[in-house]
Each structure stands twice: as structure tokens, then as C-alpha cells.
Amino acid sequence: MEKVYDPHDFEDRLYRDWEEHGYFTAVRDDNKVPFTIMMPPPNITGQLHMGHALDNTLQDAITRFKRMQGYCALWLPGTDHASIATEVKIVEEMAKEGLTKEGVGREEFLKRAWAWKEKYGGRIVEQLKKMGSSCDWSRLSFTMDEKCSKAVREVFVNLYNKGLIYRGSRIINWCPHCRTALSDAEVIYGEENSFFWHLKYQIEGSDEYLVVATTRPETMFGDTAVAVNPEDERYKHLIGKNVILPIVGKPIPVVGDEHADMEFGTGCVKITPAHDPNDFEVGLRHNLPVVRVMNDDGTMNENAGKYCGMDRYECRKLLEKDLEEGGYLLKKQPHAHNVGHCYRCDCTVEPIVSKQWFVKMAPLARPAINAVTYKKTTFIPERFAKIYYNWMENVKDWCISRQLWWGHRIPVWYCPDCGAEICLKTDPEVCPKCGGRHLRQDEDVLDTWFSSALWPFSTLGYPDDTPDLDYFYPTDLLVTGYDIIFFWVARMIFSGLEHMRKVPFRYVLIHGIVRDDKGRKMSKSLGNGVDPLVIIDKYGADSLRFSLLQGVAPGNDMRYSETKVESCRNFMNKIWNASRYVVMNCEGRNIKPLSEVKLAAADKWIISKLNAAVRDVTLALNKFELGVACQILYDFMWSDFCDWYIELTKPALWSDDEVKKDDAVSVLHYVLTTALKLLHPFVPFITDEIYRSLPGTQGSVMVQDFPRYNSKLSYKKESTAFEGIMDIIKSVRAVKTETGCAPSKKVTLYVMAANRRMISANADSILKLGGAAEIKFVASKEEAGEKPVTKVLPNCTLFIPMGELVDLEKEKERLEKELERVTGEIRRADGKLNNQGFLSKAPKSLVDSEREKLNKFCDLREKLLSQLKDLQD
């Protein structure tokens, strides 16, 4: 093994090896329990970012853990065609050649799109491999591949036949830039400073007028009424009369409707059913005509009279001037309000009445709510269930048609001859109603999320009854960020229930987003994104993985900082070098199974620590608390194994006792191999590389059994006793530092103890780690020579003569400080034990341990007092 840890030496090589051995491939086995995770498919336009890195590391760690535990673990990867995002890219690319989408036509456009997908769609896959992702590439899927497309078709037709998909003219969100409809989830609202224009609408044949306040004056050409509250005394009498629409001169009715809030604005609302969701509803209630005044590109149409052809904002400007000149503009008041933007291009969306396809949500939402209520699916952390309910309970029908070309084309045909609308699982040649040969397919494609919603079963072969579907569905876990609960998680749940009759996954592990070191969201516009590949190149994938997992708590955002990766790299180096120590010492030695080793106290201590780590890591992982698991392993490896145990083996390994050496090496070997297995799910590369370097191992660590907790290895009594030895060592070190004694100076250690056996047995360790020359047992302080420093421990008292270095005053201070601490403890324990409530209500074990502590501290106090008294003399 090389002296310094260098991940470049092995990461790529090991990944190839794993792939070649087919370790990632889930082979169905009826003797095994399946464990399935569906990877949230990244967009084919995407590049690996820290969000992916976190998401995939979580999934990979859990998959590797389950695989080692003997589950048939399937982590199914794939990519998403990302309808809008990809289409925008292709259009941009064509624009460079001076081409337009309409110019080249649908067929040629799709050809280019597929070529683009072939060229760039695999980038993200290669990047995921650099992370060490152990997904089953043999099952790699794509939302537009044959399998998934078949599922989309099946689902669409079934929903259509059940009447759960319908086509209708409704108010939808329209992006004038992307020129497509958007679902509610695809609109992002942001507050903007604008104005309130107060406009004068004259009552027909009267001097009276109403003042309406609007933020969208340019939509007035589509006004088909003015609403006032039916209870409003100011305007009640005008209901049923007409007002004259300014500029246009057209009479429109005044209607009474609850929608008009008497407290807000002037209490009069202009009603533009074609351009406002609320007005649309009012329009339905009062049978008002719907007049669209805008084209798909955001320009005004012929209904806007002289403003026809103008951009919506240009029109607003000119109209304002005209209204003012006509005396209609009474007031222009600054006003901040929320405006919707397209989540892809950020363009201001336009609510518009348009003929689109919708999924009827009410019948689908109910079972989806129940599934979570009855814990068929559990959110981790649970609070996200509330967010889910809130959305599901208020969900409106889902607009699924998009005026794009890249995507699943809507499988509906229209017959111009008889007017039939045909929706079938196979493409019709002729009209099944009239035999007409002029069928025309609907031009639109489906929302990308329509196919993503089917991901947990479309990838397994639905609608066919495949063995994979039978074996792996429902899946076990979904890992994703809270930002796509609505887009994706919710839609998968109702889709799974509707089409498979079972929830798609049992647990949803929600994680936060990765922010930059200042807590800001990483974004292109801020330019603060960190490329995981650059970090991997610099520090290795394991360091990046560990830095993302350490301290991660479900649902919480986390900050990325390179310092953290660096500290994780240092941890990797620590593991590396500790292993190097073990490997070097294994050379030429007889490595025995633990059962044949004569275990010393230190051995039992580290074995019990390891055993506890096995238990706690397994518990944490079963609860998907990866951050906790990593912390346990970090502490075990660095503090227990490296700082203590390795140092403790040195006296034996430097001795001439061959049996002792074999024993020491055997325990080192056992502890390290077990620890490597525990660490493997988190840092797969380094653990495998070391595992293969260790004598007596075969193959990769990734196919070994995950260690199991063994109650016989807990050695509770021996470990506690050994911790007493560790306390002696720590005390000697501390005394040396406190007295300013050079660490290299070997002191003589006088020990006053009732039980000398344990100390004698571990004398070597105390001498080596404490930096002492010899240990002498004494019966009193007087035997320890001139002015020794005193350290009182629970089971013994240490005297260390420091010669000239000792300052009596300082020594007294030290003992008094110690006494103060102990007295505090006694006060606390005493208080508890004198509390009737505590005695009667606290568990017995707690009372006992409190009593034990009290005794211990009382004893310590006695000793301290006696030492202080000695010092006075």
C-alpha cells in the first residue's frame, strides 16, 4: 500500500471491476427478500450537481447496505426526457444554424432531438458512475423508451375510458415564450411592484359610474361584466344595469357576485373570464361570454381593436395614455402583487382560456390521501406528510397537454369526416366509426411528469405482467428532495394506486437541498454552483460522499463547504494509514480466528466497542439516519481504533513474543475487516481497495455479509474495567501537560490501589501511552518521594514526582478544582436520591446507577480531602 491515500489509483479501476462482475445487477431470487429503490430520473439535459450527488449517495449507501444484508437489492436508474427543457435546447441549437422548429417540421425536429439525446443524454449516467453509484445499469430506463411509452399509452387510454382524462376549454397557465400550457405546479409566483389603475366605467344611460381597480388594464377588452358584492349597499341598485366599457364603448352587465370583496379596492371588479381564473369562475356562474384578447405569443389579438398585434406590455403603456386622455383613468396607485412565472424560462405566465387535456383529480386524490393516512406510505420525516395532504386536498385538475413536440404524443385522433374523437391503445388506420381515412392525431404532447408519475412500474414492465413487476413492486424506498413532492411524489402515489392498486413505495425519504457555504441556494445565475466532478477529481468520490452524509438529517438543508470535504479526505487518509499499519504487521504472521485468540483486556474493549458500533449503525440505517451512522463510524475509527487500540497493540507487536504478536495481529485484522464492511456502504472505494489488500480476504467487500451484532461480544465488565486503565493514561498525560513537563520525559508512576492485578496486566500500555518509565505500587503518599503531583481516580490514586517542576500552589488549586467538580456531582446525585418523586417514578436501573455514582463520588471526595490535607502539612 502507498504511504499516502490517493483515490485516483483505484476508484475507476474498482468501479469497472464491480460492473464487470455484475455486482450491481439484481437477480431475482425467491429465497431473498427484494429491496427496491427507483432512482429519480435526472433530465437528459442535466449535468451532475450537488443535489444529485447527495440524492445518489443516500440511495447508494442504503442499497449497498441492504445488498450486504442479503436482500435482493435493486436500484433502478434512468433518465427523463424533460419535455420543455430539452425542446428549448434543441430549438436554441437549431437557431444557431438559422433554423426554426416550424421550418424543419415535426419529423425532422424529433430526429434531431433523438440525436441530441443519444449524444448528450448519457453524460449524466457517466457522472453518476464517478460517484460510485451501484445501480443496476442493465435495467437503465428512459421515460421515452419503448417500455415506458407503452405504459404511458396504456395509462392514458385507461384513464380516458374511465372519464378521468378529458379535453376542455378551461383557464390554464400559458407561457408566451415557451408557447405552451403549464400545470399549476410549473408556475412560480413572485412579488412584483406594479400599479393599481382605477378606471371609470360609466353606467349606461346615466350620470353614475363605477370605479374598478385593476392591475391588468390591457385585459379590459375581454371584460364581459363588472361584479359588485350583492350585499354592497353602495352598488346594490346597479346590479342588472349595464356599464359602458371605456374605449370600446360596448355595454356589459353589472353582476352581483360574492367574489367582489367590499373591503378591497373600490369594491367593483372587472370580469375578464378569458384571462383570470377567478373571473372565469364568475363567468361560469353568470353565463358570461369568454373573450380572449391575446395571442399565444403574448401579443394582443383582433379583439383589442387598434392595439391588435401589440405586445401585452406595449399595449398596457399606450392604453394607459389613451385612458388618461379619455378621462377614464382616475388614479394610478403603486401596488405590489404576486405574478406567476414559467419555471423553465421565467417568462410571466398568462392565465388564458384554452382547449387542453386534463386529468380529473378528485377521484384520484382521495385514495392517495388515505394511503398516507393509513401509513401504506410513510414520509420521513413525517412532517412532509402534512405538506402532501395540504396539496392533495386542494388539488385542481391537472393540465397535461403541452404545445410541444418532444414528448409522448397524445394518443387521440380526430376524424374530420364524422367528427369522432378516437383514443386507442394501438394507432388507428381508419375511423372506427365511419371508416374515414383522414384521421388526424392530436398535435400536443404530454406533460413530462405524466410519464415520471408511472416510473415505479413502467420501468418494471407495466402493463405486462412481468416477473420483475411481480417481484420488485411495490418498491421500498424513494429518496428525493422536498422540492418535487408535488411534481412527482404525489403523482406517483395516485398513479400507483390507480393503475397497480398498490402504493409505489413504502417509505419516502425526503432530504433538503445543498446550499453553498454562505447558505445560498446553488444556482446558475449566482454562479455559486460547485461541480461534484471537480471535487471528486481533487479529493476522490469517497471524501465527497462522506462529506455529504456526515451530519445530514432527513428533511434539512445542508451547506456544502470544501473544508468539510477536506476533513473527510483526512479521515480517508486516516483509514488508509491505519489499514497500512495492519497490513504491514500482518506480514508473515499467523492470523487466527477470534475464537483461538487469547484476548487481553484491550482486545475485549475494542471488540465490544466494535460490536456496539455494529448495533448502532444497523439501527441508524434501518431508520435511514445516515448522518448518525456516519458519525458513529467516524468516532469508532478515529478515536477508538486509531487513537487508542492501534497504539495499544504496539507494545505487543514490538515485543519478541510470537504468540502475542499473532494474537494482536489477529484482533487487528478482525476489527479492521469488520469496520471496512460497516464503512463500505458510505465509502465504497477505499474500503474495497483496502479489503483486497488484506490477507485472508477474498473478492470484493461489497458482496460480503454486513456484520451482525453479537451479544456475546459485548464484554461489558471487562470494557469498563479497561476504561479505568485508559483513565490512568489520560491522567498521566494531563499531569505532564499541566506541569509543563516535556512529553519525552519518562516519569515514574506511583500507584496506590486496592486491586493491582488489572494495572499490572496492562502496565505495558500505561508505560507506552502515558510516557512513563516505571510503575511502582505504594501504600501511601510518603512512599512516592518528594512533593509528588496527586491524581485521584475512582479505583486508584496516582502520585507522580515532578521534581522541580511542581508548584505547590498550583497543585493545591488543581486538587481544589477537582474537589469542586466532585462536590457538584455529589450535590446533584444527592438531590436526586433525596427526591421522593425520583425514587418512586424513575426506572429502577436509573436510581441504581445514580446511587452507584454517589458512592463513587463520595469515595473520590474522601481521597481528595485527604490529599489536600497532606498538602497543607
Next chain:
RNA sequence: GAAGGUGUAGUUCAGUUGGUUAGAACGCUACCUUGACAUGGUAGAGGUCGUUGGUUCGAGUCCAAUCAUCUUCACCA
């Protein structure tokens, strides 16, 4: 407007069903190149767990109020 998160050491964060004197990393101080590792070791400084009440024998942890901060959803034209 509604819902929710967060607030713990100088900084970034853990803290599992309430139960030792609240932990880690980074940074800081002093000392140390000892044969796995200076990407290291030893010892140490640093926190009244946002504030105030309450429940409890016992609260960082549960409840209420309050302040600060962030997010999501809805939206009054």
C-alpha cells in the same frame, strides 16, 4: 392569509422513545516529528441549548406564548 422549518461553542452542524456534568468537525491556544498517518499526535480554552412561562421526580428534547430567520402553499381584481 394559511401551514411548516430553523434558532445548540467563534463558524458549520449532530443530538434517536424526556434520564450522566450537552457532542463532532473546522477554527483557536500550548506542546510534540515517537517505527500507520503532520491529510498526524497530546493536553486545553470555548455553550445559562433564541426568550418567557408551563407539564414532569427530571426538559436541548414535550406544551403554550413571544422574538428572529427561512421555506412552501394560497391569493383581493
